Amino acid sequence: MANPWQEYKKKLGDTRPWDMINPNIEHALADEATRRMSICEECPSLLKLTHQCKECGCFMKLKVKLANAKCPLGKW
Numbered sequence: 868m869a870n871p872w873q874e875y876k877k878k879l880g881d882t883r884p885w886d887m888i889n890p891n892i893e894h895a896l897a898d899e900a901t902r903r904m905s906i907c908e909e910c911p912s913l914l915k916l917t918h919q920c921k922e923c924g925c926f927m928k929l930k931v932k933l934a935n936a937k938c939p940l941g942k943w
Contacts, residue, residue, distance in 0.1 A: 878923040878939040879923045879939070880936065882935065882937075884925075884929070887929050887932070892935075893935065895931065899934075903938075906938070906943050912940065922939040
């Protein structure tokens, strides 16, 4: 049985906050990031005030810009 930390890491996926400043990490095209964010904005798991996901804890305005990022709920 996984502990809460392991569950959190599983939902986070392979992306990390510092990936945004890593020049070796590929960024999504602007159209793709916009598409992803529009999906997030309709999701009940998005905290509207901070644009943070309740599932993975990520700040989605940044996460959607990472090419290899995935929605923890499989929406994109």
